[in-house]
Amino acid sequence: MDLNTLRNSFLGRLLTEPADMAAFLTDWRGKWTGRAIAVAQPDNTEGVATVMRWCHAHRVPVVPQGGNTGLSGGATPDTDGLALVLSLTRLNKVRHIDPVNNTIEVDAGVTLQQVQEAAREAGRLFPLSLAAQGSCTIGGNLATNAGGVQVLRYGNARALCLGLEVVTAEGEIWDGQRGLRKDNTGYDLRDLYIGSEGTLGVITQAVLQLFPLPASQVVAFVAVPSPAAAIALLQLAQARLGSSLTAFELMSDACIALVEKHVDAARLPLAERSDWYVLLEVSDTQGESEAGEAIEGLLEAGMEQELATDAALSSSLSQFKALWALREDISESQGAEGKTIKHDISLPISNIAGFVTQTSEALSEAFPGQRLVVFGHLGDGNLHFNLSPSPDRCGTEHVAEFLALEAPINTLVHDAVMVHQGSISAEHGLGVLRRDESARYKSPVELKLMRAIKTALDPLNLMNPGKLLP
Amino acid sequence: MDLNTLRNSFLGRLLTEPADMAAFLTDWRGKWTGRAIAVAQPDNTEGVATVMRWCHAHRVPVVPQGGNTGLSGGATPDTDGLALVLSLTRLNKVRHIDPVNNTIEVDAGVTLQQVQEAAREAGRLFPLSLAAQGSCTIGGNLATNAGGVQVLRYGNARALCLGLEVVTAEGEIWDGQRGLRKDNTGYDLRDLYIGSEGTLGVITQAVLQLFPLPASQVVAFVAVPSPAAAIALLQLAQARLGSSLTAFELMSDACIALVEKHVDAARLPLAERSDWYVLLEVSDTQGESEAGEAIEGLLEAGMEQELATDAALSSSLSQFKALWALREDISESQGAEGKTIKHDISLPISNIAGFVTQTSEALSEAFPGQRLVVFGHLGDGNLHFNLSPSPDRCGTEHVAEFLALEAPINTLVHDAVMVHQGSISAEHGLGVLRRDESARYKSPVELKLMRAIKTALDPLNLMNPGKLLP
Structure with a gap:
């Protein structure tokens, strides 16, 4: 060599x-x-x-x-x-924007934020949006089928990708760079590479879907009595707002308390605290007043049905950003508080309320003194069902004790996810972190099919070995 | 045996x-x-x-x-x-509807129309919609990744499916019946089976996505001067209507003339004929008057920009159906006229106008005396670029002569599709009809990858041999 x-x-x-x-x-x-x-x-x-x-x-x-x-x-x-x-970071060219076809062609190493900005300059929206967008690359987003905050309306990375260029394990170039919304000419290689975490080939370029820029966006921060009420409010919002509902996020009061503690500018925009909050966003092709009216109508109906108790609406861009920040700063604030135990789970939406109640109880019984930090993309059925130590046990002297709980807590939470017919990795992928756990939950038939595909496309097992599959 | x-x-x-x-x-x-x-x-x-x-x-x-x-x-x-x-027709049970999760669980042999009706009874929309819906089964729709008239808003069969149960070539049952919108725990087996036309395994059940029923739907039948104008009108419609635009169909005057000839009740709803027409549909979560206003505003703007010359709007359910029938009856009317040569192609939307002009000219030069019957799902870039014999050559004595042109006409049209970066099978699949042509246009790398997958999942080549891949 x-x-x-x-x-x-x-x-x-x-x-x-x-x-x-x-x-x-x-x-x-x-x-x-x-x-x-x-x-x-x-x-x-x-x-x-x-x-x-x-x-x-x-x-x-x-x-x-x-x-x-x-x-x-x-x-x-x-x-x-x-x-x-x-x-792949030096493959960094935005190659072509086609505003008529609503597509953008980019190298794998372009950052997500660069894709968003290039789209915006052409008067279009690239809706994938997540915390790491300034650093993460679109190739990585596709390799892990990334999610984020707009999945409810626009889907995850997979749904936004029309075409791919991939270098195979043998070093051949597959040119699947198509800007087509319909193409039924064979096996869906594109979706096989998407989400395969670099274990089948290397994504080098992509054709992505763009959308019209919304004329207005309004966000509401809503106090809700429970996850069950939040889910009923989601139903109401979907019926009334259809696809102009572009985000529906749930968070517990513990999340907001952490943000208020660790982010100077953060404060609860409501007079009274609630156990749970929802952040919902409406994007409209019409003006802000239409979007505001739609949200107000929804909230009125929600309060009448006792699904919401109070709400704050954004009426300026800075308010819009401040309300979103309450949601977006949770993860970092939890990190600032100390060590964390994280779960990136998804469930049928109809099973979420039951899961949260039962699993919270089971955790506090089996592992008393831990703090639940539950938030996530309720509209997609995706929760970050996280834990922090209790406030008096966040010091470094308690770290080892807390982290020793990680494996048994993971087992408790993920076993409960399986009972509720969910997934133990909604948007973060398996990598090495969830590889063995995932294999334990999958059926032998599914593992066999996955291994057959791995062997077919990477017979020497050279592509990112040890990731995704044990 | x-x-x-x-x-x-x-x-x-x-x-x-x-x-x-x-x-x-x-x-x-x-x-x-x-x-x-x-x-x-x-x-x-x-x-x-x-x-x-x-x-x-x-x-x-x-x-x-x-x-x-x-x-x-x-x-x-x-x-x-x-x-x-x-x-699979005796696997015919609708197993479960979950209106909170917006999912329906069905056997593969349930007809598309039964899925639609079960969803509607639960106050939900299953949006896949196509001519054969009374007879075709959801298993077949998934196996061929069927399209239809609502793809613009809701995607094709693939986009509507969350989970699958599949029997493998060896007779094992893969239980991938998940009702999850996010699940990043391994290779995307679901999308590999979808569109594989029964060559990798047998789909036996599916979990499908449902949507809120629209509160109102309005359709407009619009005279447009050209495909280029229709595309500009599409841009305008997407910017103004966003995702409430649920269909955008293009058809030439030759199509409407055929429908008027072969369907008693059919008549052009406009005072003057135009070379081209667009049928566009708006679905609103609000009332009919809002949907009507949105369309009227669009048409006004379109006429100002000379993208449309006249339009008829539906103001009752019977008008809604009558306008849709003009589009939906094209295929059958063309069949009633005599033999047909059909192409189910897709293109980047930005290439459609050029493709139609150039390919129409090339056809009339190389094969004079044929009638072009062009219609399709413009919003998805999907055209049915069909031909009929000229009116004086529709008799049985000319059939052989016409059909002898099929292969060279296919070659001309499909070569042009390739030049314009399109696909020769947008929504009908390859089967045996397009199998060899598709293989001729695909790269050796793509064929090799497809064959590797086929061998991995069906090593004895027993699953629908001779379909999709030569």
Whole structure:
């Protein structure tokens, strides 16, 4: 294996010095650190193909990496040091915007925020939106089928992608860069690569769907008595607002208390506290007054039915941002409070209220003194069902004790998810974090089918080995 | 191979008499007729699994069949008589409706119309809608990723499906019956089976997404000067109406003339003829007057910009149906006129006007005297770019002459589709009809990936052999 030959065979960089490689070998949260023979940063698809052919010829495992912002360890190499990290960040061109076809063609290494901005400059909306958008790349978003706050209306990353270019495990280039909304000419390779976490091939380009920019957006922060009331309010909102309902988020009072504690500007916009809150957003093709009226009508009906007790509406862009910040700052505030135990689960919406009640009780019985920090995308059935230590046990002296609970708490929560017919990874993927747990819950038939596909597309098991599948 | 052993091993019917089998051996248009050793009609998933295990053990090819309404010959056995037809029509239960989760769980053999009706009874919309809905089954819709008239807003069959149950080529049951909008726990098996035309496994159940019933629907039949104007009107409609725009269909005057000739009640609802028409539908969560106002505002703006010259709006359910009938009766009227040459193509919407102009000219130059019958789902970039003989050559004495043109006309049209970066099968699938042409246009890399998947999931090549892939 001659790394110099590889270095000279493609356009781009090949990093081999430990100091140069370090940033690529640890995930951004510092949860996983691995080793690698090198970090390759090709400048284009041809370069990716060249690197992949070299790795295939030399039986070198490959760990594809985008913005390195994943939450499941899917982009970090393992510790044996045999793999090459393939960073896609230098494939960074927005190639083409077609406002008539409502599509944008981008390289895999373009950040999500760059895609959003390019779309906006063309008078269009690219709706995928999540906390890491300034750093995460669209290739990583597709490889993990990312979600975020607008899934209710626009779907997840998979639903927003029309075409892909992929370099296969053998280093061949599959050109599936199509800007078509209908194409029934064979197996759905696109959706197979999407969400496969780099274990089947390397996404190098994508054609994404754009939408008209909404003329107005209004958000309401609503006090609700319970998750069950929140779900009934969601039904009402869907019936009254249809697809102009673009977000419907749930959070407990513990979440808002954490944000108020750790974010200076944050304050509850309501006179009285409530156990639960909903943040809902309406996007309208008409003016702000129409959107405001629609929300007001909904809230009036909701209060009449005792599904809501109070609400604050945004009437300016700064209020819109401040209300959204209460929701968006939860995750960071929970991190600032101390160690966390996180679950990214989804459930049929009809099972959520029961799940929350039963699982909260079971947790407080089995693991007393922990704080539940429950929030999420209620409209998608996706909850971040997290835990923090109780306020008096957030000091460093209690960390080990708290983290020792992680495995048994995971088992309790995920077993309950299975009973309620849900998923233990709604939008973060499996990576290494949930790989073994997921395999434990899946049926033998499903694992067999997944392994058959893995073997078919990556017979030498060189693509991100050890991720997604045990 | 003992068919009596098979007959006694599962709940359901096994037909072996030629008279009993006949209806299953010819597609509904009578385009393809094959032979089979038997037609199995199991009553449940276990029965399907039993039949599949028997076929696997005896190396008997299997042709899965739903309502037998396909347009590409995907559900008809070939003429060698070695295959077994596996009819899913006795798996016909609507299992569960969950109005809170907005999902419906159905057997594969339930007809599309039964799904629509069950949803409506629960106050919900199942939006997939197409001409064969009274006969086609949801299993077939999923196996072919069916489209139809509401794709613009709700997506095709794939986008409407959350979960599947599938019997594999070996006769194992994969339970992927999940009612989740987010689930990132492994490879997307669901979307791989959807659209695979029965060549990878047998779909036996599905969980489908439901939507709120619109409070009102209004349709407008609009005269437009050209496809380019229709596309500009589409842009305007999307900006002004957002997702309340639920259909946007294009048709040429030749289409409407055929409907007027062959359907008694049909008449152009406008004072003057136009070369092209658009039918657009608005579905609103509010009342009819809001939907009507929204359309009127759009049409006013469209006429100001010379994108539309005249329009008729529905103001009653009977008018709504009559205007839709002008669009929906095109296909049958073209059939009543005589033989047809059909193309089910999709294009980036920005390429449609150029494609239509250039390809129409090329056709009339190379094959003078044919009539173009162009209509389709403009909002999805999907055209049915069809031909009929000229009016004086519709008699039976000219049939052979016309049909001799089919292959060269297909080549001209499909070559042009490729130049314009489109697909030669937008919503009908490949079956046997487009199998070889599709393989000719696909890259070797794509064919190799598709074959690798086929071999992985159906190593003995028993699942609908000869369909989709040559």
